[in-house]
């Protein structure tokens with residue numbers, strides 16, 4: 001019997017809807033396995049800006065920092081995207097949260113679902129059996145470097161900065177993961193142009209001797225953007241910088257056929273955070289049509305990391321069951337019968 | 353009857369082999385249409401480093417700057433890639449060449465070949481009829497910003513800088529192209545994080561009023577990395593920054609099923625340059641197995657830009673004929689009969 005305090009950050013757009021379903025599923029798990037989950041809801045994103053003028057309020061940070069884990073929906077709102085002059089943006093909250101919680105590694109597994117493999121835009125033989133993990137650096141790089149304007153606003157700049165220790169701690173996670181898997185690690189960078197990429201390469205090369213069993217390769221981001229689609233099975237663990245990881249992880253989601261399925265965790269030295277890789281999808285907000293599975297599978301990753309393996313497996317089992325039986329939202333229904341977000345959540349919970 | 357001076361930069365790896373075939377094809381065109389092509393070979397890349405210690409020697413620049421066009425192979429050599437301490441790199445030559453020749457826009461069309469559509473890792477219905485152009489900014493951004501090390505080499509940084517005029521001149525080309533096509537322009541950036549992207553968005557938004565017929569959309573690079581694979585037919589003209597364009601153009605090449613087919617041009621205020629989008633592919637160098645079609649089709653773009661439309665069409669016709677008749681290199685042969693690089697070149701030339 002475990003007692004878990006989980007911070008619950010629903011966020012914007014479809015965030016609250018998908019989070020609701022994950023809560024139902026976790027509560028069903030808690031009931032079945034006699035755990036006690038104490039949900040701690042907190043504001044973030046555009047919702048927090050509207051309420052308190054800040055996308056990641058201190059109060060929210062306190063709740064997250066003191067929780068055993070954070071379950072996160074999505075943030076972002078279109079009214080900020082096309083307004084270059086907006087001073088406070090929902091995404092700043094996300095970045096501040098990552099930084100203040102020290103979530104330096106974003107872990108995004110990419111795999112296929114047997115029952116959904118034909119939904120992928122990619123041919124079956126290219127993707128069947130794909131099982132790779134992208135480890136994206138999450139608290140450094142161009143996301144956190146100095147940026148600004150010069151020349152009366154006519155010049156804008158952003159700085160991609162990496163320190164050796166930032167690369168080392170991310171790479172260490174990558175090597176450790178590779179050791180538990182196929183012992184293949186690929187460092188993705190742009191070392192033929194960028195100095196920060198050359199520091200990545202140099203640092204990872206220096207660590208190779210500590211992991212003599214791991215086969216390390218170095219590839220350029222442009223080549224990987226291509227090869228990841230051509231032959232995803234060629235990859236096992238990929239480590240990469242923040243911006244490159246942002247691009248590659250979204251790209252990798254097409255392999256599974258749907259962003260609506262892919263979970264992620266963000267880990268650091270303290271608490272870890274679990275979130276679907278999709279965004280706030282504002283067009284669908286409030287319509288009860290969003291696919292909750294990525295968030296539900298993120299909760300499975302949470303249990304997994306808490307060494308509650310059976311609980312994690314139970315969630316994956318019920319998700320696979322819903323896919324196999326076609327109890328899915330419209331994005332997966334192929335024009336056939338589909339169910340509401342909330343109906344899928346209820347179904348999953350009642351099948352646990 | 354035209355008299356053309358074309359600078360010929362074979363470069364490294366398979367560069368010389370594929371360039372040779374393009375020369376054969378162009379010479380056959382010149383003969384058929386009674387033109388006079390004066391080839392001006394010049395050194396570049398690792399080949400130039402070995403010869404004169406410089407990847408883009410002044411002499412090469414003189415030849416390019418005074419030519420009517422530049423035909424370029426590929427540069428890059430693996431002995432530099434894994435040596436973070438190398439002071440002179442072949443790629444610097446490429447970047448210096450782009451900058452000194454003022455080649456601020458890289459034009460990369462993405463289309464499918466009817467006879468090759470099943471070679472793509474993507475399903476036929478997703479890609480059939482794809483016809484998009486990525487316009488990549490080529491002389492600015494993080495490729496040319498200040499970079500270096502600090503803290504005894506333990507911190508490395510690169511700067512992504514954009515000036516309004518750089519964005520404007522690239523966007524203008526994008527708007528003009530869109531006007532000649534489906535009047536759809538997509539600006540790809542990361543404006544939810546980067547200040548330079550916000551300047552892109554602001555600048556392009558400011559130009560919309562001059563092109564009231566063009567429908568402009570703004571999308572994030574991570575989303576486009578996904579959607580480009582999911583539904584390439586959703587795009588017409590894409591404009592984007594140097595680094596994002598590097599990634600997206602290589603990624604887009606999987607749509608056609610092979611990098612070995614995709615041509616590109618780099619245009620500026622003075623001379624233009626034509627090159628295949630593939631790299632120097634060192635593993636294949638000297639083996640007479642590389643696919644020369646991307647370079648041959650780049651020569652077709654060259655004629656097109658010189659308003660020699662018939663000549664360009666003739667090259668495309670003969671390339672399509674070679675594909676239809678299976679007179680192809682091994683990468684396209686699907687285990688069937690294949691031909692050498694030089695044989696394909698000879699065949700193309702003799703069919704003109």
Ligand SMILES: CC(C)[C@H](C(=O)O)[C@@H](O)C(=O)O
Pocket residue numbers: 075076091094246544545574
């Ligand atoms: C919303 C945005 C700032 C964010 C990012 O770029 O990191 C998102 O794309 C993600 O990947 O979590």
Ligand SMILES: CC(C)[C@H](C(=O)O)[C@@H](O)C(=O)O
Pocket residue numbers: 192193222427428443446598
């Ligand atoms: C070789 C490299 C520097 C170059 C680039 O990144 O621009 C290449 O990838 C390209 O796209 O032409």
